[in-house]
Amino acid sequence: MDEDERLRRGASFGAVAQAYAEHRPDYPEAAVRWCLAPAGAPGAPGADLSLLRVVDLGAGTGKLTALLTRLGADVTAVDPDQAMLAELRRQLPEVRALPGSAEALPLADGSADAVLCGQAMHWFDMDVALPEIARVLVAGGVLAGLWNSDDDRVDWVAGLQAVAKGTASPTLSARRAEAFDYDLDHVAPALFTPADRAEFPNGQRRTAQSMVATIATHSRLLVMDPAGRDELLAAVTAYLSERPETADGEFTVPIVTSALRAVRR
Template identity: 40%
Template sequence: MTEPIHDAAQRGYTSAPDSYQRGRPEYPQALLAWLDAQLGVREGARVVDLGAGTGKFTKLLERTGATVTAVEPVDAMRARLSESLPAVQALAGTAQAMPLADGSADVLLCAQAFHWFANGQALHEMHRVLRPAGRLGLVWNVRDESCDWVAAITEIITPYEGDAPRFHTGQWKRPFENQALFTPLRLAEFPHSHAGSFEQVVIDRVLSVSFIAALPQSEREAVQARLRALQQRFAALCEPVINFPYVTQAFSAERLAQP
């Protein structure tokens, strides 16, 4: 039975596609070489971008010359993707029920998404869609909390998490334990940053977080007020252009034969 989309994702991402598009960073150029060498994402490859959102990562995949299919369950996000990337086929579907044939993909990627559907059912569905020896890639832009003001932002938003799945907990790795569908995950890391105004890289970035976007307006405004108060503590946040530091973590695995 297909699991429903988590309420924080459904409500938050439905209400915040604009903040998501403005506030979320792109992906480092170094990922292009990783996509080619580790996953075989290149011209002629059939690639699925699962949980594609507004197409931030899809745009990078399109540059490789591969045939890209985006799968996104939230209508508002998928509409934004289709608007910005009209040449990409964008399908409604979930990680547990993709509208794709068996073995129809050479590569399947999830960027900023796998923690939302990290379960055995999704892993089996990915295995079904990938061809034998196909490749799986999981990518996250992770806030670099060694920076003092980034750590302060995290302190503001963490109390609102509730039961929303989060990358930082590491719970998303559990489906890969004691399974015979994929090889062990391999990690590559890339330094990254998002340059822009305070409104873009801090306010819009935080407002695009699912469980923040899903808050009542009064609470969202309270979060914004606390974020703006950080400019009184950290001079770097008063600069006209702020470089928000990230570390991009990219995991890869290979599909094994049916157990």
């Protein structure tokens, strides 16, 4: 997307902050622990992360913040959208939550052991953001990104993507084809090691109604004209009501969490 569209879509989520918090998928613990492992995080499920200072950058309503807090990390949430931050503070009042962006972090030099970005790194101006993120990381600290993608190797998911015309969650095949597009060592080779990548299953329980509500929180839909948005969501609703996998009650959406991590030199 061009710069104007990136800024417009990136600023669209505050209008649906409560729906975002309710319907967007969360992240698997295994993916978060993998991201944090180079910073010294214990890998065992349930192991305490209290020694780690973690920044959730582009925290939104706190989907990733909540998991990090539950695991015991010392979390600072940062997001540029005041409406999203307000929802995060409502749900997680104990968390330090600050207005700021990847390009201008409100944090001191060397104040973080890890910076995690859940469904956010693609909104950053990487040329500006990477030096700024490196500034707040200690040497040996970790920068990691996580993205939830619908697994379009499953037939009904591929059909949903066709009906949604690219407005639903990006697919696993799209994520793989773009190779995350974040070779951090190419953008800032003096700052970060080459990135490692991994994938984690992250199936989410949904109904047809909640699936439509989830799709309605995606940025392409949020910036559409209302008539076009309503027409597209009606088509998605009709599709889900016709598919045997999704027509009756709850079903599992096959989601894969793609993760990327690099170490601050």
